Amino acid sequence: MVTKKSVEFDPYIERKAFDETKEGVKGLVDAKITEVPRIFHVPQGSLTDKKPSVSDLEIPIIDFASVHVDKASREAVVEKVKHAAEKWGFFQVINHGIPLNVLKEIEDGSRRFHEEDSEVKKRYFSRDFNKNKFVYNSNFDLYSASPSVNWRDAFSCYMAPDPPPPEDLPVACRDAMIEYTKHVMSLGDLLFELLSEALGLKSETMKNMDCLKSLLMICNYYPPCPQPDLTMGISQHSDNSFLTILLQDNIGGLQILHQDSWVDVSPIPGALVINMGDFLQLITNDKFVSANHRVPANREGPRVSIASFFSSSALPSSTVYGPMKELVSEENPPKYRDITIKEYTEGYFVKGLGGTSYLSNIRI
Secondary structure, three states: OOOHHOOOOOOOHHHHHHHHHOOOHHHHHOOOOOOOHHHHHOOOHHOOOOOOOOOOOOOOEOOOOOOOOOHHHHHHHHHHHHHHHHHHEEEEEEEEOHEEEEEEEHHHHHHHHHOOOOHHOOEEEEOOOOOOOOOOOOOOOOOOOOOOOOOOOOEEEEEOOOOOOOOOOOOOHHHHHHHHHHHHHHHHHHHHHHHHHHHHOOOHHHHHOOOOOOOEEEEEEEEOOOOOOOEEEEEEEOOOOOOEEEOOOOOOOOOEOOOOEEEEEEOOOOOOEEOOOOOHHHHHHOOOOOOEEEEEOOOOEEEEEEEEEEOOOOOEEEEEEOOOHHOOOOOOOOOOEEHHHHHHHHHHHOOOOOOOOOOHEEOO
């Protein structure tokens, strides 16, 4: 006789069983499953929690071609960056200086690793950044309070300030990661200058606060999903970074929450998506916004995206951040308490993706 207890759904046990395969979501797809397992099912109603995007709404597109031409041209770019950072928290950048072949190589390298033989990938499987610089797994928040598991695999690596020795990186993506990082660090340098200027501060202000110091690269792989209406590629969240630079392939799927609507971020060949993270909202005292975003599951695929986070994230760091003193006054007092990035990240990881921003936990 089947007892009631034996058919009860225990999400922890099922999540652990999925984790122990070390094959991720791609392993499920390779096994030709036709139904999405229960641990991936989002709570009813959460896929339709907001109005769909309005077709005539699109995030700002900013051309950096003239940023070094003269003072007036740079000021015009700064004004556009300011508008995007304040009103959207996102923009796409074109003519950003990273060659197309470098973008193609990191996209191809990411895909190559995720499509390696599973035995090769298992050598890199881990959930411990203290032991491994390069970590491959599915859902960093698998054992958190997140209500459902996302239809996504990923590998992650801290590429700055202390990158791993090249031999510790998989051959499939090694050269591409090293080359792409050089260009991303250079673009990040420029972006933090422009964002500092947009606040009326000196160009070097944010760089002097070590906003540019640490870079975490996460290469996401979203396999095609047989029942995309039941799950998410990545749940609604904001980033625990100062700034994120995202390269998405031509399939697209990224949506941002803007004025209570989901807005599609349509792929533009050669463009990069820039978004403000939680720490930027914190240090600017809400002047710049860290917007919620998500990726619905899709029958199309696999989709690949490469996210580069300027954040020391889970790495040990004693630096304490709060609203910048230049931006607070009696009329505009600090809205957040001071916090280290590590403390913030630990809370962010325990909470998991989905729902409200973790910033609400440190609001004064």
